[in-house]
Amino acid sequence: MGHEPHTSDDGFERLPFPEYARLEALVAAATPYARLQTLGEVSHGHHRYPLQALVFGSDDRTLPCVGFFAGVHGLEKIGTHLALAYLSAFVGRLQWDQYLRNLLQHCRLVTVPLVNPLGMLMRRRSNANGVDLMRNAPVEAEHNRHWPISGQRLSTRIPWYRGRKNAPMQLEARAIADFVQTEMFPSRYGLTLDLHSGFGATDRLWYPYARTVQPFPYLDQARLLAQRLRITHPYHVYQVEAQSDSYLAHGDLWDYLVDLHVAANPEGERVLLPWTLEMGSWLWVRKNPLQLFDLLGPFNPIRPHRYRRTLRRHWNLLEFFLHAAANHDRWGN
Numbered sequence: 568m569g570h571e572p573h574t575s576d577d578g579f580e581r582l583p584f585p586e587y588a589r590l591e592a593l594v595a596a597a598t599p600y601a602r603l604q605t606l607g608e609v610s611h612g613h614h615r616y617p618l619q620a621l622v623f624g625s626d627d628r629t630l631p632c633v634g635f636f637a638g639v640h641g642l643e644k645i646g647t648h649l650a651l652a653y654l655s656a657f658v659g660r661l662q663w664d665q666y667l668r669n670l671l672q673h674c675r676l677v678t679v680p681l682v683n684p685l686g687m688l689m690r691r692r693s694n695a696n697g698v699d700l701m702r703n704a705p706v707e708a709e710h711n712r713h714w715p716i717s718g719q720r721l722s723t724r725i726p727w728y729r730g731r732k733n734a735p736m737q738l739e740a741r742a743i744a745d746f747v748q749t750e751m752f753p754s755r756y757g758l759t760l761d762l763h764s765g766f767g768a769t770d771r772l773w774y775p776y777a778r779t780v781q782p783f784p785y786l787d788q789a790r791l792l793a794q795r796l797r798i799t800h801p802y803h804v805y806q807v808e809a810q811s812d813s814y815l816a817h818g819d820l821w822d823y824l825v826d827l828h829v830a831a832n833p834e835g836e837r838v839l840l841p842w843t844l845e846m847g848s849w850l851w852v853r854k855n856p857l858q859l860f861d862l863l864g865p866f867n868p869i870r871p872h873r874y875r876r877t878l879r880r881h882w883n884l885l886e887f888f889l890h891a892a893a894n895h896d897r898w899g900n
Contacts, residue, residue, distance in 0.1 A: 584688050586644060589651050590619060590681050593658065597621055600661045606742035609685050611695040616684040618742050621654070624675035628753040633892040635678040635885060636743065637762040639700050639820075641686025641693070645846060645867045645877060646762030650680040652878055653885045674893035677750045682739055690862055694739055697723025698730045701816075703740045704823035708778040708815040718817035729818050740820055747824055752831060756895040757839045758792075760888050761821065764846035765866040766813065768853060770880075772796075773810035773843040777819035780811045784829050788838050792891060795898055799887060804880065810843065838895075842888075844881065 583591060594603055606618040624630070635654070637646035657676075660667050681687065685695040693699050702718035711717050718729045730737065736744070751757040772793075775783040783789075793807045810816070821841035828839040851858060851868045858864025868874045891898075 586638070586647050586651070586681055586687055587616065587684055589655075590647075593651055593655055593680070594619055594621065596655065597623075597658045600658060604746070606679070606746055607738050609695065609738060611685050611689070614685070614688065616688075618679065618682070618684070618739060620677065620679045620746055622675065622677045622750060623657075624671035625673075628675070628750060629755055630674055631756045631892045631895055632675040632677060632751050632754040632758070633889050634747065634751055634757065634759040635676070635680070635762070635888075636682060636759060637679075638681040638683050638687055639739075639761065640763065640765075640866075641683050641689065641691050642863060643692075643762075643764045643866045644687060644863060645764050645848075645874075646844075647681050647687070648874075649762055649878055649881055649885075650678065653882060654678060654680060670889075670893055674889075675750075675754070676889060677746070679743060679746065682743060692726055693723070693728060694737055696730075696737060697728055698737050699727050699818075700737060700740045701820055702727050702729040702818035703737050704744070704818045704820045705736070706778050706818050706822045706826070708817045709780075710815050711817070713814045713816075717815055743820065744824060744827075748827065751839065752828055752837070754839075755837050756892060757837075758888050758892045759821070759839075759841045760885065761841065761843045762846075763843055764848045766845045766849075767847045768849040769806050769847045770804050771813070771843075771845040771847065772805040772807045772884075773813070773845060774807075775810065775819075775825050775841060776822050777810040777814075777816040778822050779815070780809075783809075783825055784835075785825075785838050785840055789840055789842075791898060792840060795891060796887060800883060803884075805844075805884075844884065846877065846881070 601621040601623045604620040606620050608617045635650050637650040683694050683700055686693055708717055715725055715727050718727050720729050774789040848866050851873055858869050868877045
């Protein structure tokens, strides 16, 4: 049975497609424990959707902070599903888990589980304007060997369209950039995890940079985190690398934010480590080639048992990131 559209006084509709309906349910359940922020609103035709963010924990923005983001690319639904599943369980635990409540007195969790609602509604990688939100920041790669994957300005009909040169960032990308700067830049230690799928048959954990093969300023801390991940989960499945090891890209939002963070933090007293989980969806296609005939098939596990297995496979990574941020000062060297 489908969902009925909500119609506002000005005639706009919000058709709660499954992911957005689940987001609304999460927001309702989280209200006693989190602060809701509306970062903006995107509309197309008669459809309008607010961009929803949740902030858990203390009001002290200098505390360690972890940020979970998903749904940047509308076709990659599994990232949003993983984020929503984890966050729903997180909220459920807050009802009875005093240890988790105590943890949130010493750290913060911020999240935007569905960055690109119109892209997900319309079943497209880009937003409603045809712009790839992860190619849209004002950042230029040092090489363009992988055109058009690196980003292109030729046409919205080709994936990875960056938007017009010198145009303002798209509303969704700008909203995430502003949110991270406000909620995470003051933190003495910040970790972000951006959930994606669709590249290769290996699950990769990428750290910056995407625009250059040069090391990014917080590389030592990234390597230390990778070491702690190996110790904590010695049989983990991830290939940990700089994104530039796979390909270079223009307009990467996390490259843009790292550079802004470095400029705002000249003494190096604060750390921001953005990570991307790139789930290797080609493995699902290899096991079920018929997925290639489904628009969502190259990016998502279609069969129910593989879907459930994927959620189980990456659950511990989100939990690790939360505890790694909260206990960053106890890692040692």
